[in-house]
Amino acid sequence: MRYFSKFVAVALTLASATSAHAETLTLGSVNDDIRKHIERFTPLAQYLEQELADDGVTNVEISVLPNSQAMAEALRQGDVDLYFDSPLVATRVARLADAVPFLRRWKNGEASYHSVIVVPTDSEMESIEDLRGAVIGFQEPDSTSGYLLPVSLLLEAGLPLQHMRQDHQQPDEDSVGYVFTGDDRNTALALVRGTIDAGATDNQGFEALQVAQPDRFRALARSIEVPRQIVVRSAELDETLGSAISSTLRSMTDSPEGIQVMASFHNTTRFDDFPRGIEGTFGPIHTILDEIRENSLM
Structure with missing residues (x-):
């Protein structure tokens, strides 16, 4: 277990190998059920550690944070590299953290919902x-x-x-x-x-x-249709490694192991790009968030 400044995070180190070029990748979630989320994320973390070894990743950690503000701070500082959540919540956190919408995550076979x-x-x-x-x-x-x-x-x-x-x-x-x-x-x-x-x-x-x-x-x-879930990338994450992670997640449907790991990760069925692009997907979401904030409801 480790602690970030001003909030508590839980980290699970899945490998102890060291290297001069070792890269630690941290997957983040917001929830108060720490044990459940560690169990949910562990198969994905192990899979990424295995698949990204040639890209210098030797450790994958899981950080379960208590609230959105804590996650925004962790993303901004680079303490969390990838954050998984529902679209409006994740977009709000990304704005606070200057982070980047990264990929869409299908859940229960659904690419979007309302x-x-x-x-x-x-x-x-x-x-x-x-x-x-x-x-x-x-x-x-x-x-x-x-x-x-x-x-x-x-x-x-x-x-x-x-x-x-x-x-x-x-x-x-x-x-x-x-x-x-x-x-x-x-x-x-x-x-x-x-x-x-x-x-x-x-x-x-x-x-x-x-x-x-x-x-x-x-x-x-x-309501309008929005992505079922999204993955947010910290701006501090190395661009080359980010590309490798994106390719790895998007290709998980190509192997039985990848499909099985996704299924164990809260019924994920696919990771893919946003079909309407970043602006087409998140422009309406930003408008909604602005209106809610202006009315002091967020």
Whole structure:
């Protein structure tokens, strides 16, 4: 275990070989479940260490940091080389760290996804504007599909948001009240119990809800499509090594071992480039983040 200044990181050293040109590569994640994320990242770290040996990589480490600010600092200083997260959260961190969107990561066979605002089928609400005076459940502030994307939908519709900090608190009649549920499962449970009027999830979460509760819920609004996950590269990472890493990750689909390692890495199915390029992919995301920040919701 090692410690960065002003925050705690966990590092797992996967090899002890030394060389005059030894290069340590550090993979980063933000989460409070350190053990789970070390287990999740270990097969990928071992694979990269093996595949990048000829490029001078002798050690691969895993750093699990407690929050986005800590990750931004680690990327800026070069203490983390590659950071994996959902697109809006990772883009926000990349901006803070002057880091670079690197690759798209497919998850569960999906290259992209979107957020869905869900209401009961028998709700009188027919459009997003009807959420005035209602309460919506978000997952957590660092969730792309469970907070940032649905918040952007509400702001685009001109709806003020009001954080409900007490049970049974009601929002102003012109505002949309919101609570944090913690995760998709709790959002679905609150919808079923009727303690919230609407909930935010992603398209897969909505499909799962429809399977579990047929004909009980419907989509009120949908966000834009964004990459399912992204990899961010520290600006401090050597360009030549960065190219080698990119080639290695993108070619993992070419071997049974690579496919197996990706599957163990949170159901990854592919790494590839952004089809619309950096500007085409992240221009709309930057606009969303700017709007959320200007409204002090991030």
